[in-house]
Amino acid sequence: MAxxxxxxxxxxxxxxxxxxxxxxxxxxxxxxxxxxxxxxxQRSAVMPLLDLAQRQVGEETDTQGxxxxxxxxxVADYLDMPVIRVLEVATFxxxxxxxxxxxxxxxxxxxxxxxxxxxxxxxxxCKQRGMKKGHxxxxxxxxxxEVECMGNCATAPMVQINDDNYEDLTPERLDGILDALAxxxxxxxxxxxxxxxxxxxxxxLSSLPEMVDANHDYRKDW
Amino acid sequence: xxxxxVDGQEIQVPDGATVLQACELAGKEIPRFCYHERLxxxxxxRMCLVEVKPGPPKPQASCAxxxxxxxxxxxxxxxxxxxxxxxMEFLLINHPLDCPICDQGGECDLQDQSMAYGRGATRYEExxxxxxxxxxxxxxxxxxxRCIHCTRCVRFSEEIAGVDEIGAVGRGEDMEITxxxxxAAEHELSANVIDLCPVGALTSRPYAFEARPWELKKTLSIDxxxxxxxxxxxxxxxxxxxxxxxxxxxxxxxxxxSDKARYQVDGLSKRRLDTVFMRKRGKLQAASWDEAFKAIAxxxxxxxxxxxAGDMVDCETMFAAKALLKACGSNLxxxxxxxMDYDVSNLxxxxxxxxxxxIETADAILIVGSHIRWEAPLVNVRIRKAVKRGAKVFVIGSxxxxxxxxxxxxxxxxxxxxxxKEAAEAFKGAERPAIVMGGAALAKGALGAGLAFxxxxxxxxxxxxxxxxxxxxxxxxxxxxxxFAQKGGMKDIAAAKPKVVISLGADExxxxxxxxxxxxxxxxxxxxxxxxxxxxxxxxxxxxxDGTYVNTEGRVQFAEKAVFAPGDAREDWTILRAxxxxxxxxxxxxxxxxxxxxxxxxxxxxxxxxxADYGALPKADAKTMAEGTISAYPIKDFYLTNPIxxxxxxxxxxxxxxxxxxxxxEAAE
Numbered sequence: 046m047a048x049x050x051x052x053x054x055x056x057x058x059x060x061x062x063x064x065x066x067x068x069x070x071x072x073x074x075x076x077x078x079x080x081x082x083x084x085x086x087q088r089s090a091v092m093p094l095l096d097l098a099q100r101q102v103g104e105e106t107d108t109q110g111x112x113x114x115x116x117x118x119x120v121a122d123y124l125d126m127p128v129i130r131v132l133e134v135a136t137f138x139x140x141x142x143x144x145x146x147x148x149x150x151x152x153x154x155x156x157x158x159x160x161x162x163x164x165x166x167x168x169x170x171c172k173q174r175g176m177k178k179g180h181x182x183x184x185x186x187x188x189x190x191e192v193e194c195m196g197n198c199a200t201a202p203m204v205q206i207n208d209d210n211y212e213d214l215t216p217e218r219l220d221g222i223l224d225a226l227a228x229x230x231x232x233x234x235x236x237x238x239x240x241x242x243x244x245x246x247x248x249x250l251s252s253l254p255e256m257v258d259a260n261h262d263y264r265k266d267w
Numbered sequence: 268x269x270x271x272x273v274d275g276q277e278i279q280v281p282d283g284a285t286v287l288q289a290c291e292l293a294g295k296e297i298p299r300f301c302y303h304e305r306l307x308x309x310x311x312x313r314m315c316l317v318e319v320k321p322g323p324p325k326p327q328a329s330c331a332x333x334x335x336x337x338x339x340x341x342x343x344x345x346x347x348x349x350x351x352x353x354x355m356e357f358l359l360i361n362h363p364l365d366c367p368i369c370d371q372g373g374e375c376d377l378q379d380q381s382m383a384y385g386r387g388a389t390r391y392e393e394x395x396x397x398x399x400x401x402x403x404x405x406x407x408x409x410x411x412x413r414c415i416h417c418t419r420c421v422r423f424s425e426e427i428a429g430v431d432e433i434g435a436v437g438r439g440e441d442m443e444i445t446x447x448x449x450x451a452a453e454h455e456l457s458a459n460v461i462d463l464c465p466v467g468a469l470t471s472r473p474y475a476f477e478a479r480p481w482e483l484k485k486t487l488s489i490d491x492x493x494x495x496x497x498x499x500x501x502x503x504x505x506x507x508x509x510x511x512x513x514x515x516x517x518x519x520x521x522x523x524x525s526d527k528a529r530y531q532v533d534g535l536s537k538r539r540l541d542t543v544f545m546r547k548r549g550k551l552q553a554a555s556w557d558e559a560f561k562a563i564a565x566x567x568x569x570x571x572x573x574x575x576a577g578d579m580v581d582c583e584t585m586f587a588a589k590a591l592l593k594a595c596g597s598n599l600x601x602x603x604x605x606x607m608d609y610d611v612s613n614l615x616x617x618x619x620x621x622x623x624x625x626i627e628t629a630d631a632i633l634i635v636g637s638h639i640r641w642e643a644p645l646v647n648v649r650i651r652k653a654v655k656r657g658a659k660v661f662v663i664g665s666x667x668x669x670x671x672x673x674x675x676x677x678x679x680x681x682x683x684x685x686x687x688k689e690a691a692e693a694f695k696g697a698e699r700p701a702i703v704m705g706g707a708a709l710a711k712g713a714l715g716a717g718l719a720f721x722x723x724x725x726x727x728x729x730x731x732x733x734x735x736x737x738x739x740x741x742x743x744x745x746x747x748x749x750x751f752a753q754k755g756g757m758k759d760i761a762a763a764k765p766k767v768v769i770s771l772g773a774d775e776x777x778x779x780x781x782x783x784x785x786x787x788x789x790x791x792x793x794x795x796x797x798x799x800x801x802x803x804x805x806x807x808x809x810x811x812x813d814g815t816y817v818n819t820e821g822r823v824q825f826a827e828k829a830v831f832a833p834g835d836a837r838e839d840w841t842i843l844r845a846x847x848x849x850x851x852x853x854x855x856x857x858x859x860x861x862x863x864x865x866x867x868x869x870x871x872x873x874x875x876x877x878x879a880d881y882g883a884l885p886k887a888d889a890k891t892m893a894e895g896t897i898s899a900y901p902i903k904d905f906y907l908t909n910p911i912x913x914x915x916x917x918x919x920x921x922x923x924x925x926x927x928x929x930x931x932x933e934a935a936e
Contacts (some may be wrong), residue, residue, distance in 0.1 A: 114448070127445065
């Protein structure tokens with residue numbers, strides 16, 4: 046399990062991020078998120094704002110982005126809410142990175158279906174490329190995290206890298222994707238199985254065959 | 268009014284009651300950790316499980332389940348018993364079994380409830396989790412491994428105190444309660460979370476490892492650190508007061524007390540005057556009672572004798588002084604040490620008329636010259652409640668951090684006579700408008716203008732009197748009832764040029780005008796008054812004598828003696844009685860009972876606990892205008908307002924750490 050404590054509050058951190066402010070385009074998005082909620086309920090927008098802040102930090106540092114404490118304080122200030130309430134949210138959701146990450150945040154699912162379908166091999170691949178769980182690789186490109194179920198069990202094993210999912214992986218396929226990313230290319234997202242489009246059955250239909258053409262009431266078969 | 272059955276007993280419960288409350292009404296004890304009457308419902312400890320029909324066939328959390336018509340509630344079935352045992356077992360999984368070294372031991376909800384509702388022995392053999400200690404300031408000691416995540420402390424600081432400081436980070440199996448970056452909890456009620464904590468996670472730092480609850484003698488007392496008159500319990504061991512805890516009184520303090528009321532008690536054993544002192548050749552030197560009384564008699568005061576009451580004296584002491592002066596032929600008594608001279612011909616005009624419980628129901632409140640958070644933190648809690656119910660709050664005076672939305676109307680007092688449009692409309696439309704006038708407003712002579720305001724906006728009507736004066740001296744209302752007020756205040760006393768001035772623990776007064784008089788200080792702490800005195804007669808503090816106190820809403824309350832005064836110190840009334848003999852006058856009482864009887868004969872209201880009746884508000888002169896500005900409030904440092912607090916190491920630490928008033932000062936003797 047990843048460490049969910051925020052990066053230490055150091056003078057360097059304050060110096061680097063103390064002056065953080067939304068850029069104009071992010072400010073517009075933030076205000077749009079706030080406008081979704083009734084007047085006086087602006088703190089409901091804390092999650093989109095944290096996400097926007099993380100993305101802006103990502104752009105500034107050429108990484109996936111993370112949330113330094115001064116940025117969390119900025120969001121609290123922006124929403125006029127106590128900073129501890131923002132920290133509570135930020136420490137709960139795994140999508141908010143509380144420590145610096147690499148350009149690509151490789152989140153390998155290790156929950157049962159993925160594990161049965163070979164996620165151990167994916168971890169091995171990552172390890173061979175010099176990634177270590179919870180650490181940024183030396184070239185600053187990768188951060189490896191083991192995560193719990195991401196809901197792609199039908200196409201297990203899977204990896205989420207930044208905003209995209211890569212599914213039906215084998216160590217070789219993952220290697221290929223990581224190579225492509227390292228070169229700055231954008232590999233195909235979603236399933237990597239040739240001939241498969243999304244999460245439809247990989248081979249012949251094994252369940253609910255009557256449902257292919259029309260809706261079918263199975264209840265009488267129970 | 269739904270009718271429910273609890274364990275076969277049919278009862279009616281109020282609308283909106285929960286199943287837990289229904290069980291309580293039926294006299295059934297429901298174990299709980301997260302549920303608290305004065306906080307919102309969290310429903311996260313699961314200890315209050317009961318069986319409810321109709322409903323799913325499983326135990327339900329009674330604290331969060333509304334009681335509805337025809338419910339059959341069972342608290343005594345096998346399912347409930349095993350459910351409680353199961354919950355308790357889960358709670359104890361990560362709770363250390365360190366009761367012998369835990370300060371909560373003996374008064375711990377978890378300990379008691381595991382005895383009553385838990386299994387006999389543990390079945391858990393895995394590792395327990397450990398959590399690092401969190402710093403929460405000089406008052407709260409944390410042992411977070413013991414935390415069971417009931418979130419009472421989080422809800423208290425958010426809902427009651429109005430200062431969102433405590434939170435639960437890392438929600439999930441690694442949840443930890445902490446303040447942001449482990450900053451100290453910085454508000455006046457922070458230590459109440461210690462009482463709320465059902466386990467030993469948040470305990471009292473100054474009281475750490477001092478005593479066990481069963482060793483302590485409990486005495487019912489009244490807090491004197493402000494004029495709220497919070498009901499407290501003094502826990503003492505031997506001759507030392509170990510701690511002060513709140514008592515429940517819904518009319519006064521609910522079940523909270525300020526940090527000052529709670530932690531100034533260590534000052535009771537520091538810087539104490541425990542022997543008689545006399546100034547000889549400019550220096551204070553130890554002397555005997557006899558010498559001191561002879562010296563006072565030698566001054567031959569005759570009727571040129573004055574008495575100034577301090578902020579923390581009880582009514583009996585003041586009455587004894589008044590009786591002594593009367594016997595001498597003098598009426599130079601005054602309690603408003605700092606020189607205030609507002610009109611006291613009608614006490615209703617200087618009283619908190621709406622009562623504390625009443626101000627909760629106000630819908631428009633104007634605060635004039637009062638830093639309420641510091642002058643009466645518990646009244647601030649009430650006003651916050653009113654705001655939560657929709658009240659609008661306006662403040663005249665310089666800015667302070669309110670714990671609720673409030674509009675500051677500037678420092679100029681003349682605003683009182685011509686409110687800005689929005690505020691004026693709020694008060695015109697209000698059903699229960701109220702004004703709270705603080706010491707700063709009284710000092711500027713704004714009382715008349717306040718009364719005019721009350722008349723303009725109809726603050727006093729049938730069943731409602733919204734005119735409030737908020738004092739911050741525990742002795743004030745009692746003193747005023749006993750007549751401790753001259754028309755011109757302290758100026759009149761100085762002008763009378765008394766030969767002897769008796770200071771009854773008056774430390775804030777200016778001794779300058781009395782340079783020629785013999786200054787006798789009867790008090791308990793070596794503070795400003797003692798420094799200026801010629802003769803010091805050691806008296807008793809509020810913990811060391813029985814006494815009557817009247818709070819700012821005119822509520823008469825009795826406090827009991829918890830411990831004996833140290834050394835040669837005596838209860839104040841005995842000193843004054845002996846002084847009467849030295850001055851060869853008759854005061855008419857020889858015992859405390861006689862003194863009290865004489866006092867009650869003169870002011871009958873002091874003999875009855877509860878609100879004194881001061882009658883109706885006086886007619887106001889509508890043309891009275893207030894002048895001047897309120898750019899500062901009388902309390903400069905919340906933690907150091909009285910001699911006991913100034914002597915307290917804990918209060919000094921709070922002052923320097925939380926208010927940043929500089930380095931910790933060395934105790935000056």
